Amino acid sequence: MKRSALAILLSTLACGAQANTATGPEIQTEDVERFYRIYDAANGHPTVEQIQRDYLDVGTSGLHTFVKIRHLTATNLAESLAKKPQLYTDAKSCVQVLPRVRERVESSLRELVRLYPEARIPPITIVVGRGKPVGVGYPATGLQIGLEALCAVTWFNPNLEDRFVHVIAHEYAHIQQTAGHENEAQHTVLQRSLLEGAAEFAAELTSGKTGYTHFGPLTRGREKQIETDFVADQDSTDLSHWVDNSTLEQGADLGYWVGYRIAKSYYQRAVDKRQAFRDILEMSDAQAFLARSGWYPGIDLQ
Structure with missing residues (x-):
């Protein structure tokens, strides 16, 4: 045949x-x-x-x-x-x-x-x-x-x-990310966004490329407002405004973007980049990681 x-x-x-x-x-x-x-x-x-x-x-x-x-x-x-x-x-x-x-x-x-x-x-x-x-x-x-x-x-x-x-x-x-996937059904906006954002940042470091090219047009000029809204929702278990809300035709998932920026802020502040990368992958306490990241709404990241 x-x-x-x-x-x-x-x-x-x-x-x-x-x-x-x-x-x-x-x-x-x-x-x-x-x-x-x-x-x-x-x-x-x-x-x-x-x-x-x-x-x-x-x-x-x-x-x-x-x-x-x-x-x-x-x-x-x-x-x-x-x-x-x-x-x-x-x-x-x-x-x-x-x-x-x-x-x-x-x-x-x-x-x-x-x-x-x-x-x-x-x-x-x-x-x-x-x-x-x-x-x-x-x-x-x-x-x-x-x-x-x-x-x-x-x-x-x-x-x-x-x-x-x-x-x-x-x-x-x-x-x-062995430490972060337990009880995913109960994850907060912050937990899920950090898991996705950490994976996105790690992927950028290892592949040299980003997959989510829609974030620039979607967030430009609105960074501080989007992230201020994120802070207000960070403890919510209603994820619908932040993740899993894209379609094949229209990108959303702004939680990925915020989580990526929190991970990037953590990495840029760290003296030991190798340890910072490990911390990002092994993150188990989302609130503690956020506190150590130095991130705040509208932060200017390189």
């Missing part, structure tokens, strides 16, 4: 990743290949039964983790395919950047290990879901990237390579 160019590219990438696990991350792409095999065979309209049998049931452990965390089912994936067909057609183009992404992720992770020698580097599993989230990373479950979601976010960095590398670096920072 003749293999598609997509399948050949994914297989080549997967083999290259497995052959270099001693020097770089293992990137598991089998789930993407499997998904697009049934997608192409069904002209973009696989049945619920096909999705369940040929994609979900035989998926990698990373996909199974993603299914559990994101409540993905064959039924709701089929519904997403029917409602948002362009999302899955467009995602194919992102596969082309993955080989170069892998090379750059290796470089980013070398920098992470240099700054934080005990860093955990589990495999990356690239999967196809329902358009959200772009990435999930937890110490206990590893790292999963939603191909179609990351490709579709119009307000992210327009350079696809930069986008993938930065988001993966962000999620690898989450993998290191």
Whole structure:
């Protein structure tokens, strides 16, 4: 049977990743290949039964983790395919950047290990879901990237390579945050924003790029007011105004931006930058970290 160019590219990438696990991350792409095999065979309209049998049931452990965390089912994936067909057609183009992404992720992770020698580097599993989230990373479950979601976010960095590398670096920072993810359902605005902002700052240090290019236009001239509002809400457990409130078409998540600025303030004030980086990743007390950061609403950061 003749293999598609997509399948050949994914297989080549997967083999290259497995052959270099001693020097770089293992990137598991089998789930993407499997998904697009049934997608192409069904002209973009696989049945619920096909999705369940040929994609979900035989998926990698990373996909199974993603299914559990994101409540993905064959039924709701089929519904997403029917409602948002362009999302899955467009995602194919992102596969082309993955080989170069892998090379750059290796470089980013070398920098992470240099700054934080005990860093955990589990495999990356690239999967196809329902358009959200772009990435999930937890110490206990590893790292999963939603191909179609990351490709579709119009307000992210327009350079696809930069986008993938930065988001993966962000999620690898989450993998290191063993102290901050307990009882997430009860997190305050400050706790969640610092977790995300710390990961964003760590990703910038290790990848050299930012993924959230929308923050400049969204905050310019409003920095002090936004952060004053943040202080008023910092102890609230209603996160809806600060995180998880972006769509594919419109960026928000200003808690990430404020948390990033608090982490950056902490880092810039520190004499020992290596220890500061460790403190940012290992932060367990959000209020104490905020107090030590020197941050205040509207602070001017380089």
